[in-house]
Amino acid sequence: MGCAVKDSHFKIHLRQSSGTLVGCNMLCQRSALQRWALELLVLGFLSHLVVRYWRNYTAWSKSGIPYIPFPRDCVFYPMHKSLTLQKFYNELAPNPVGGFYKMSRPVLLVRDPELARRILIKDFSQFKIHDKEVNEKLDPMSAFIFNFEGERWKILRQKLNPIFSAAKLKGMWSQMMECQEELTRYLDRLIAEGREFEVRGVMKKFALDVIGTCAFGLNCGAIQDEESEFRKIMDGIIKESNVFFFRSLLHSMGLGWVLALLEVKRLGDKTVEDFFFNLVRECVKLRAESGNSRNDLMQHLINLQHEEQESLKQSNSNAKPLMTDAVVAANTFEFFIDGFETSAGTLAFIFYELALNPEVMDKCREEVKATLAKHGGNLSYDSLKDLTYIQCVIDEALRKYPALGRMERVSKDAYELSEISFTMKKNTIINIPVYALHHDPKYFPNPHRFDPDRFSEENKHNIVPGSYLPFGDGPRMCMGMRFAFMEMKAAIASLVMKYDIKPSEKTEVPLKFARTNIVTTAANGIWLNWTPRKIEN
Numbered sequence: 001m002g003c004a005v006k007d008s009h010f011k012i013h014l015r016q017s018s019g020t021l022v023g024c025n026m027l028c029q030r031s032a033l034q035r036w037a038l039e040l041l042v043l044g045f046l047s048h049l050v051v052r053y054w055r056n057y058t059a060w061s062k063s064g065i066p067y068i069p070f071p072r073d074c075v076f077y078p079m080h081k082s083l084t085l086q087k088f089y090n091e092l093a094p095n096p097v098g099g100f101y102k103m104s105r106p107v108l109l110v111r112d113p114e115l116a117r118r119i120l121i122k123d124f125s126q127f128k129i130h131d132k133e134v135n136e137k138l139d140p141m142s143a144f145i146f147n148f149e150g151e152r153w154k155i156l157r158q159k160l161n162p163i164f165s166a167a168k169l170k171g172m173w174s175q176m177m178e179c180q181e182e183l184t185r186y187l188d189r190l191i192a193e194g195r196e197f198e199v200r201g202v203m204k205k206f207a208l209d210v211i212g213t214c215a216f217g218l219n220c221g222a223i224q225d226e227e228s229e230f231r232k233i234m235d236g237i238i239k240e241s242n243v244f245f246f247r248s249l250l251h252s253m254g255l256g257w258v259l260a261l262l263e264v265k266r267l268g269d270k271t272v273e274d275f276f277f278n279l280v281r282e283c284v285k286l287r288a289e290s291g292n293s294r295n296d297l298m299q300h301l302i303n304l305q306h307e308e309q310e311s312l313k314q315s316n317s318n319a320k321p322l323m324t325d326a327v328v329a330a331n332t333f334e335f336f337i338d339g340f341e342t343s344a345g346t347l348a349f350i351f352y353e354l355a356l357n358p359e360v361m362d363k364c365r366e367e368v369k370a371t372l373a374k375h376g377g378n379l380s381y382d383s384l385k386d387l388t389y390i391q392c393v394i395d396e397a398l399r400k401y402p403a404l405g406r407m408e409r410v411s412k413d414a415y416e417l418s419e420i421s422f423t424m425k426k427n428t429i430i431n432i433p434v435y436a437l438h439h440d441p442k443y444f445p446n447p448h449r450f451d452p453d454r455f456s457e458e459n460k461h462n463i464v465p466g467s468y469l470p471f472g473d474g475p476r477m478c479m480g481m482r483f484a485f486m487e488m489k490a491a492i493a494s495l496v497m498k499y500d501i502k503p504s505e506k507t508e509v510p511l512k513f514a515r516t517n518i519v520t521t522a523a524n525g526i527w528l529n530w531t532p533r534k535i536e537n
């Protein structure tokens, strides 16, 4: 019995184990097949990359235009991208265009200002603004105007254009001055407490409060409140530079599609998305409940959405609305980002240059004194037009430190440059090296000198069109330029009168630029010595 049992047990065991063996064999075969398939897939992918890279790397040698063979600088970025481009720009002189490789991707560098203007102005519709894949479903916060193309961009731009009209700007002036007063109170406090402060950091708080109150009717409390939720959110976005870096690395390797495959969002942190969606929802609700409508950007966006919904309803149309909740939230977000990083950074560079050039600071003060005398002691919106020298100071700061040191475009189709017998292919990436143009002695003699007089009435006709592009040019030129001028003039005119601003032991001369920031930024911050001035009568 025992034996039979043993036997049958053995048989069962055998059967089981042979079953296991068969199963195991099948599994092994299947896993070998899977491994083969995987190996084939990887091999296919690698060969695709090799072929693609090879094709790309021969793009310029076959083109007949001068090029830089394999720039290590575009792999490791040992310096800020604007400086890398300046290096290529100088190496490719005196040709109007030249080629280089951004990792594997051929990029056309435009050295000629006239050609830059043609791309930005006359033939702007033949170019896309960038080559990034934008997935609005995955990434609703990417549905902002800068990412739009064609008819969709044109309609939104037309709808948004009036938000910074002269009348609207004038309406924002008193709110802007309130932020200005808050800023001086804050600086007085820091100085009284003997606290050193980094200038850009302080200007960022000011610029955030300005855009918050003027464009959205929100008190961000960035200056007053160290724990301001807005500031944390904004700082969080800027700290996400690793995600930005990773994204741009994959793009430059021609692997932007991997981001879509891995569903990598533009902003890794979902709290930012939620924050702006809730912000818009709350604003709409509050304004509807209180019946208060304001004369600001938020109201403009709400009205546009409302008008569109009404017109679609009336025409019984099934057309897709343009002003979706995502478009409203994403554009709110964009205006915050554009509105505070660029202006704050430029203000910091301006105070740095004023501290290093006391004669320029004195001229600013003289101008403010004369303007105040003319306007009854008040810095009003109407008095801003008299601050012509301060305007030159801003223009010169934006020449020396353009917030965006380069602009990108991508050809939608083949595009002919008949003057050099070269046709760029469809989807060619084009780089307009704004920083390099601004520092070319051919256009701006002695480019490292801070000389606001380059932009004076008598001299500004010497500026070669297309060589000075701090706000871009043509139909896609910056929408917030006049707003930024107003904000910067308000800050400069008030602060130069209130404080003596001098270099301190920590002031870095010359400045080094942060390597990875998109916006031009001093790597080690801007540190100056601020002391209250005796108020002159």
Ligand code: HEM
Pocket (backbone or CB within 6 Å): 129, 145, 146, 147, 157, 211, 334, 335, 336, 338, 339, 340, 342, 343, 346, 398, 402, 403, 404, 407, 408, 469, 470, 471, 472, 473, 475, 476, 477, 478, 479, 480, 481, 483, 484
């Ligand atoms: C010193 C301050 C600023 C600088 C230097 C600056 C620079 C620029 C540049 C160079 C462009 C064009 C990019 C291109 O063509 O590739 C641009 C576009 C844009 N800027 Fe500004 N900007 C500043 C302030 C602002 C402010 C304060 C706002 C809004 C509150 C703003 C909103 C925009 C928008 C919406 C676009 C996209 C326009 C479009 O695609 O049609 N900017 N900016």
